[in-house]
Amino acid sequence: MTGQLESKVAIVTGGASGMGLATVRRFLEEGASVVVGDLNSDNGRQLLEELSADGYDEKVRFTVTDVSVEDDVAAMTELALDAFGRLDIVFNNAGIGGAFGPITELEVDDWDTTFHVLVRSVFLGTKHAAKVLIEQGQGGSIINTASIAGMGGGAGPQAYSAAKAAVVSLSKTTAVELAPHDIRVNAICPGVIFTPLMHSGNEEQAEEVIEEIQPLSKRGEGSDIAGMAVFLAGDDSLFVTGQEHIVDGGLLASGPRMIGRLHNSRNLHRMAGMAYGSSGQMPTFRRL
Numbered sequence: 001m002t003g004q005l006e007s008k009v010a011i012v013t014g015g016a017s018g019m020g021l022a023t024v025r026r027f028l029e030e031g032a033s034v035v036v037g038d039l040n041s042d043n044g045r046q047l048l049e050e051l052s053a054d055g056y057d058e059k060v061r062f063t064v065t066d067v068s069v070e071d072d073v074a075a076m077t078e079l080a081l082d083a084f085g086r087l088d089i090v091f092n093n094a095g096i097g098g099a100f101g102p103i104t105e106l107e108v109d110d111w112d113t114t115f116h117v118l119v120r121s122v123f124l125g126t127k128h129a130a131k132v133l134i135e136q137g138q139g140g141s142i143i144n145t146a147s148i149a150g151m152g153g154g155a156g157p158q159a160y161s162a163a164k165a166a167v168v169s170l171s172k173t174t175a176v177e178l179a180p181h182d183i184r185v186n187a188i189c190p191g192v193i194f195t196p197l198m199h200s201g202n203e204e205q206a207e208e209v210i211e212e213i214q215p216l217s218k219r220g221e222g223s224d225i226a227g228m229a230v231f232l233a234g235d236d237s238l239f240v241t242g243q244e245h246i247v248d249g250g251l252l253a254s255g256p257r258m259i260g261r262l263h264n265s266r267n268l269h270r271m272a273g274m275a276y277g278s279s280g281q282m283p284t285f286r287r288l
Helices: 018-029 041-053 070-084 108-136 158-181 203-213 222-233 256-263 266-270
Strands: 009-013 033-038 060-064 089-092 098-100 140-145 183-190 244-247 271-275 284-287
Touching: 009 018, 009 070, 009 108, 018 033, 018 041, 018 089, 018 222, 033 041, 033 070, 041 060, 060 070, 070 108, 089 108, 089 222, 098 108, 098 158, 108 140, 108 158, 108 183, 140 158, 140 222, 158 183, 158 244, 183 222, 222 244
Parallel strands: 009 033, 009 089, 033 060, 089 140, 140 183, 183 244
Antiparallel strands: 098 271, 271 284
């Protein structure tokens, strides 16, 4: 690796699995010190063991973090300052699948939980990062995980899609607000990325879906998102802010093929419930 993030300090939420884990590893390889915030303490302990074995024990910290709770986000931000003395990069990445099912069957509490985890978390992460970065006076980079589901209808469940659209908008508005402080804010919009949140243990079915709808034959991996995150975190992107960066193997460009396949999913019409991804919480669903 080239050391693109040498001496920088980063926070990565949802960093104990999937895209977040891939990004944590890549940030460390590029020379950064990293605070990992994640709700799943078991994954966090495993992460620390593995990274310690790889020689990164002095450059990584883990804290159990509910990204929808302000005190947790504030404590995570403070940990970065206490452990490493500064902050340069925040990757607001934690997420869940959220509420799914026909709009007539969604529970209000499930809708609200989806927005708390996917949108409120980005607001809180940005708020507390911006306070530190403004005070330091040396700029910085805030990166938010959105989705191609937030860029058009039919690419995801209603609550998830609406929440990710909000993340894109929040990224743009805060990019303009924070630009005078040389703080860049960008959104990454993944397509179908092969992570536990995406396949929920059914890897074979997930592979079939990817093969059917995605133009590029390559399977999207967490490392593909990590590569974009490194670019947005480093000095090669000093003139890049307020943008949504699509990393989807051509999915969004394929239009009707993608939307038709996802919209006709059996689960969308025959079940309703909540998907919690790799947070450690079990999904809930009811058949219709």
